[in-house]
Amino acid sequence: MSLIRPFAGLRPAPEHVAGVIAPPYDVLSSDEARVRAAGKPFSFLHVSKPEIDLPPTVDVHDPRVYEQGRRSFGRMLESGVLRRDAAPYYYFYRLVMGTHTQTGLVAAASCAAYETGRIRRHEHTRPDKEDDRVRQIEALNAQTGPVFLTYRHSAAIDAIARAATASTPDMDVTADDNVRHSLWVVSRPERIAALTEAFEALERLYIADGHHRSAAAARVAERRRVANAGHTGAESYNYFLAVIFPDDQMRILDYNRVVKDLNGLSPQALLARLDQAFEVSPEAEPVRPARAGEFGMYLAGRWYRLRVKPDRVPARDPVGRLDVSVLQDQLLTPVLGVGDPRRDRRIDFVGGIRGLSELVKRVDSGEVAVAFALCPTSLADLMAVADTGAVMPPKSTWFEPKLADGVVSHVLD
Incomplete structure (x- = not known):
């Protein structure tokens, strides 16, 4: 056949x-x-x-x-x-x-x-x-x-x-x-x-x-x-x-994340917790990540650039090294308490076609508490995951x- x-x-x-x-x-x-x-x-x-x-x-x-x-x-x-x-x-x-x-x-x-x-x-x-x-x-x-x-x-x-x-x-x-x-x-x-x-x-x-x-x-x-x-x-x-x-x-466009609440944290407490896994810098303009390991975060009316610390990325794991996995494993789960992203109703996903302005809109409206902009998953990464027979986290790619x-x-x- x-x-x-x-x-x-x-x-x-x-x-x-x-x-x-x-x-x-x-x-x-x-x-x-x-x-x-x-x-x-x-x-x-x-x-x-x-x-x-x-x-x-x-x-x-x-x-x-x-x-x-x-x-x-x-x-x-x-x-x-x-x-x-x-x-x-x-x-x-x-x-x-x-x-x-x-x-x-x-x-x-x-x-x-x-x-x-x-x-x-x-x-x-x-x-x-x-x-x-x-x-x-x-x-x-x-x-x-x-x-x-x-x-x-x-x-x-x-x-x-x-x-x-x-x-x-x-x-x-x-x-x-x-x-x-x-x-x-x-x-x-x-x-x-x-x-x-x-x-x-x-x-x-x-x-x-x-x-x-x-x-x-x-x-x-x-x-x-x-x-x-x-x-x-x-x-x-x-x-x-x-x-x-x-x-x-x-x-492939970015597939971004928004979370409805801060898991009981204040914005200042959340920023303090991020120091464990990320380098955090406030930015005057919206942050569109330009490389793997970099994220934009919109919180309480302000943008921040997050760069994951290298020792937090499992470089040999084709799934674990993906930005969608890094964000989930280093921030969404341990800090914000988001469980399985396929089932947890506190998280939602925003296709990159809607732009960063959609993230700002949803936070400023009070619909969600924080938004994260990601670098698009590469097709090479998609193929590497598929070649091993593994599966990617949900909502990893937006074509x-x-x-x-x-x-x-x-x-x-």
């Missing part, structure tokens, strides 16, 4: 692209999705966030939600808003956000490679979130939310990408968040074969974002294998929808720009 393979994608008809593509399901609340989909009857949010078409009192995991998604998906198929390609293709997908550009390959990635670790993961998943994605895949009989994969860049793949994207794109639209989405269909047999071979030569792929989607796809594949007496391995359920970007084009839902879907024939 190959690492990736082409597939007959389900795509919006050209005249409907702008009205179909939508932000990924997990970056909008239900209320935000209702606003974004207003006046757009074919927005993919009607499929990925189908609760928006039901009363607000309906729980998002109610069976009626998945049935509503199935009906919306079927309506888009029947009306010709979504059309299936005639043969298996690859697709190059380019995202442009400001001055940043990244181009990845849309492909079907092997569930077997995921299970054996050739497609590496770096996060724990939650059963309830996996269950949600399983139910969505089964309701639609399709995978509509792509898994965001990456790999150590390859000159051979770069060359194919340049050649394939030299022509006019088959889809080119700027979304309402000013991110430009372009798609090229790769239909030439020799180019398809070259891409399959070039990816097969890679040692492994890495999940950047989409751990619950990939885990759910693997569960659906296992369920269908067991139920299929004539299983061959060639069935579409053995693969999952992915967009695969080279590591040298990826953009921008985000992939759109509805650009290409993978039907499970």
